[in-house]
Amino acid sequence: MQIKFYGVRGSIASPGPETVRYGGNTSCVFVEADDGSLFIFDAGTGIRKLGEDLVAQSLSKDINLLFSHYHWDHIQGFPFFLPAYQDNQQINLLAAHLKDVNAHSVLNQMTNPHFPVPSDKLDAKVVLLSINNSKLKIGDNTIYAKPLNHPGGGSAYRLESSLGSMAYVTDNELEPPQKPATSYLEWVEFLKDVDFLIHDAMYLDEEQDEKHGWGHSLISQTLQLAADAKVKNLVLFHHDPSRTDDQLDEIAKTSQTWMQKHYSKCQVFVAKEGSEFLVPA
Numbered sequence: 001m002q003i004k005f006y007g008v009r010g011s012i013a014s015p016g017p018e019t020v021r022y023g024g025n026t027s028c029v030f031v032e033a034d035d036g037s038l039f040i041f042d043a044g045t046g047i048r049k050l051g052e053d054l055v056a057q058s059l060s061k062d063i064n065l066l067f068s069h070y071h072w073d074h075i076q077g078f079p080f081f082l083p084a085y086q087d088n089q090q091i092n093l094l095a096a097h098l099k100d101v102n103a104h105s106v107l108n109q110m111t112n113p114h115f116p117v118p119s120d121k122l123d124a125k126v127v128l129l130s131i132n133n134s135k136l137k138i139g140d141n142t143i144y145a146k147p148l149n150h151p152g153g154g155s156a157y158r159l160e161s162s163l164g165s166m167a168y169v170t171d172n173e174l175e176p177p178q179k180p181a182t183s184y185l186e187w188v189e190f191l192k193d194v195d196f197l198i199h200d201a202m203y204l205d206e207e208q209d210e211k212h213g214w215g216h217s218l219i220s221q222t223l224q225l226a227a228d229a230k231v232k233n234l235v236l237f238h239h240d241p242s243r244t245d246d247q248l249d250e251i252a253k254t255s256q257t258w259m260q261k262h263y264s265k266c267q268v269f270v271a272k273e274g275s276e277f278l279v280p281a
């Protein structure tokens with residue numbers, strides 16, 4: 001499968017000279033599976049550019065848009081997603097593990113006074129789906145869902161395609177102060193041997209005291225998880241909006257050195273807007 005990053009930031013878009021290399025758009029990852037099925041993980045501000053790219057390719061396939069949860073940085077780009085305004089397009093909005101909240105909240109942001117075009121004016125056929133029993137089959141792919149440790153809840157996803165596997169786990173605190181929805185050992189089990197893991201790595205160790213319980217992981221915890229789950233490739237994701245390019249360069253270096261020492265079969269990357277991966281490589 002082919003994976004491309006369109007938005008890698010957490011919390012709020014952060015454009016500017018200090019973030020221009022890694023990118024300032026919020027969470028959005030595009031996956032074209034081995035059977036050609038299309039998946040998008042989250043509709044942060046990065047989805048605007050992805051929408052333009054998809055329309056330029058004039059693909060007529062269904063788009064499966066999976067949400068980790070409905071915080072702004074994961075839904076805010078949807079009203080600017082061009083395929084939603086194409087009448088030959090079907091878009092499936094999917095989510096799991098969000099009790100009493102369905103994907104309506106993605107459409108409900110398109111109301112006065114927040115946005116000029118109401119969602120009933122979208123030309124695409126928009127279908128709301130939920131993933132029951134934590135498992136769903138789309139084409140030749142199986143999607144597994146797991147509850148996130150995050151305020152308000154949410155879902156992680158593991159996608160098994162015919163040739164490889166990937167997982168999208170963002171807005172997840174691996175060691176929260178309260179009882180977790182998913183324990184550390186359950187994460188290790190869920191992510192075991194995955195080819196390509198995208199995981200929340202928002203904070204540095206020294207930021208822990210202030211931010212413990214906010215629903216995000218330390219970079220060091222994410223590295224440990226990848227080593228324990230024997231992940232083949234790890235991408236550090238959902239960067240703090242104030243993290244500069246130079247700091248991310250440094251994080252890449254120290255993380256790669258750590259992994260080389262603790263589990264050398266895993267390659268570590270820092271998520272960068274526009275970067276593409278073929279899985280398995």
Ligand SMILES: [Zn+2]
Nearest residue numbers: 010011073171
């Ligand atoms: Zn977020």
Ligand SMILES: [Zn+2]
Nearest residue numbers: 069071150171
């Ligand atoms: Zn969140």
